[in-house]
Amino acid sequence: MVIEATGLRKVFGEAVAVDDVSFALEEGESLAIVGESGSGKTTVARMLVGLETPSGGTITVCGRERTARKPSGAERRRRAREIQIVFQDPYSSLDKRQRVGDVVETSLALHFDRTPAERHRRMLDLLDSVGLAERHAAMLPRQLSGGQRQRVAIARALAVEPRVLVLDEAVAALDVSIQAQILNLLADIRERGGSSYVFISHDLAVVHQISDRAVVMRNGRVVEQGPTPALLAAPQQEYTRQLRAAVPRPGWKPTRRPA
Amino acid sequence: MSLIELDGFGLAVPYEKGWRTLVEQVDLTIGQGEAVGLVGESGSGKSMTARAIIGLTPTKARTTGRIVFDGEPVTGISGRRLRELRTRRIAMVFQDPRAHINPVRSVGDFLTEAMIANLGVAPRDARLRAVRLLADVGIPDGERRLRQYPHELSGGLLQRVMIASVLAVEPDLILADEPTTALDVTAQSEVMAILEEARRARGTALLLITHDLELAAATCDRLAVMYAGRIVETQPAEALTERPRHPYAAGLLRSRPSIDEIAHRLPVIPGRPVAAFEAEPGCAFAPRCEYAQPACTRQTPAVREVDGAAVACLRVEELTW
Numbered sequence: 210m211v212i213e214a215t216g217l218r219k220v221f222g223e224a225v226a227v228d229d230v231s232f233a234l235e236e237g238e239s240l241a242i243v244g245e246s247g248s249g250k251t252t253v254a255r256m257l258v259g260l261e262t263p264s265g266g267t268i269t270v271c272g273r274e275r276t277a278r279k280p281s282g283a284e285r286r287r288r289a290r291e292i293q294i295v296f297q298d299p300y301s302s303l304d305k306r307q308r309v310g311d312v313v314e315t316s317l318a319l320h321f322d323r324t325p326a327e328r329h330r331r332m333l334d335l336l337d338s339v340g341l342a343e344r345h346a347a348m349l350p351r352q353l354s355g356g357q358r359q360r361v362a363i364a365r366a367l368a369v370e371p372r373v374l375v376l377d378e379a380v381a382a383l384d385v386s387i388q389a390q391i392l393n394l395l396a397d398i399r400e401r402g403g404s405s406y407v408f409i410s411h412d413l414a415v416v417h418q419i420s421d422r423a424v425v426m427r428n429g430r431v432v433e434q435g436p437t438p439a440l441l442a443a444p445q446q447e448y449t450r451q452l453r454a455a456v457p458r459p460g461w462k463p464t465r466r467p468a
Numbered sequence: 469m470s471l472i473e474l475d476g477f478g479l480a481v482p483y484e485k486g487w488r489t490l491v492e493q494v495d496l497t498i499g500q501g502e503a504v505g506l507v508g509e510s511g512s513g514k515s516m517t518a519r520a521i522i523g524l525t526p527t528k529a530r531t532t533g534r535i536v537f538d539g540e541p542v543t544g545i546s547g548r549r550l551r552e553l554r555t556r557r558i559a560m561v562f563q564d565p566r567a568h569i570n571p572v573r574s575v576g577d578f579l580t581e582a583m584i585a586n587l588g589v590a591p592r593d594a595r596l597r598a599v600r601l602l603a604d605v606g607i608p609d610g611e612r613r614l615r616q617y618p619h620e621l622s623g624g625l626l627q628r629v630m631i632a633s634v635l636a637v638e639p640d641l642i643l644a645d646e647p648t649t650a651l652d653v654t655a656q657s658e659v660m661a662i663l664e665e666a667r668r669a670r671g672t673a674l675l676l677i678t679h680d681l682e683l684a685a686a687t688c689d690r691l692a693v694m695y696a697g698r699i700v701e702t703q704p705a706e707a708l709t710e711r712p713r714h715p716y717a718a719g720l721l722r723s724r725p726s727i728d729e730i731a732h733r734l735p736v737i738p739g740r741p742v743a744a745f746e747a748e749p750g751c752a753f754a755p756r757c758e759y760a761q762p763a764c765t766r767q768t769p770a771v772r773e774v775d776g777a778a779v780a781c782l783r784v785e786e787l788t789w
Contacts, residue, residue, distance in 0.1 A: 465606055
């Protein structure tokens with residue numbers, strides 16, 4: 210098991226954002242956390258990577274329990290090699306003055322002891338693995354399209370060779386044709402034995418394509434979880450059924466909830 | 469007769485010493501009470517086209533072709549006529565209601581302002597009507613809502629308030645620019661249902677601008693797919709999803725993951741969408757098209773009628789999916 214979350218809870222002031230959330234992620238698995246806005250799915254993602262401290266419950270990553278104590282620099286780097294995150298917006302998650310090659314090399318230099326030449330070669334390999342060419346290494350983020358930027362963010366995360374990649378609505382802001390490319394890329398990376406995924410999304414069709422298991426959240430709590438195909442084919446909970454019914458598809462008619 | 473007609477419409481903006489084309493040769497009609505979906509990815513020019521209908525073009529933009537609304541041209545008309553058009557006949561729903569509703573005015577002010585100023589409704593009557601409109605869009609307890617401010621409402625509720633404000637003027641045409649993109653799926657379903665009900669009850673026409681082909685197909689009568697500033701295919705919604713004729717429309721439909729089946733890998737369109745000014749000569753889609761032939765890069769394909777579809781592809785007769 211790479212991640213085990215038990216009884217997770219997060220409180221902001223008086224608001225309970227996450228309440229008693231438990232799930233596990235197996236090695237090589239892709240787990241989706243599905244929900245609408247306010248479901249707490251992003252807060253869960255942020256707690257997994259240490260951007261938020263849980264108010265209660267435990268997170269065990271690669272066998273070690275995360276403690277609330279402020280980690281040392283070495284500990285933070287070790288954690289970074291266990292878990293990395295790709296954010297939704299590829300426009301704000303990259304430094305606009307840093308060239309693409311540097312973005313990836315900075316990550317490499319922080320975690321691995323390599324000569325500059327080795328590091329450069331590895332950077333080019335990583336860019337290649339996300340479908341970017343050598344010429345992209347010298348470019349600034351503004352010279353790239355949204356899909357290309359998201360590839361850079363993925364390459365930066367992969368540079369660390371993390372056991373787990375957390376993808377927080379990582380394809381939501383992309384054009385449909387680019388979204389398909391990135392979803393395929395993520396499938397390729399996982400097939401090569403790259404890493405396990407925690408895929409945060411509101412989009413059931415995307416979740417269906419990318420995940421083995423799914424956790425449905427609403428108002429901070431887990432509504433239902435199970436293998437994704439079964440969960441979508443035969444939802445057990447009314448809320449999951451509603452979510453599924455709201456996805457536009459051939460023959461679909463929009464409906465109003467009874468007032 | 470069509471309510472609105474775009475005839476060879478084009479739009480360019482000044483850039484350095486020349487012009488950058490954003491929209492080119494767009495022919496589009498919307499009939500009375502008809503719902504048309506204008507679908508495309510970023511840079512396709514779909515928003516620009518829709519906004520041009522009510523004169524919301526970028527500063528110093530140059531337009532070509534004609535836009536005729538209810539028999540009268542709307543391109544190059546006076547500010548006063550344009551204002552009349554915007555306040556009475558054509559209304560717009562924007563993607564982000566928070567960016568288009570004044571945050572320091574109450575919901576009541578927002579909803580009644582247009583009725584009082586433009587339709588000459590007495591303030592008290594306007595408030596009563598506002599409460600009724602809120603009920604129409606599924607917001608009970610309207611009296612209390614009128615006293616609230618935008619920050620007190622969720623995105624889904626606020627978008628319904630914007631739709632109520634649009635319905636208040638009983639327009640002939642609603643332009644909805646990605647009205648549900650910022651909303652959750654359940655709120656999207658509800659907002660689209662409300663728009664549809666209101667349309668049917670009042671016979672209002674709708675132009676839905678969206679990147680979501682499935683949403684457009686499910687809610688519109690006819691679809692027009694744009695790529696690099698041009699409409700590449702127009703068909704009745706059902707026919708387009710069942711039998712797309714342009715390789716781009718077919719590719720878009722296939723590349724979207726499905727909730728019913730899993731593909732080992734999604735059939736992708738290689739490359740990225742381009743804007744009109746970035747496009748190579750010939751068919752703008754040719755560099756990404758698996759069916760492109762040398763002729764495709766030599767000439768821009770004209771729109772042709774094939775089995776009730778209008779398609780801009782040189783190979784339309786031979787390609788099927």
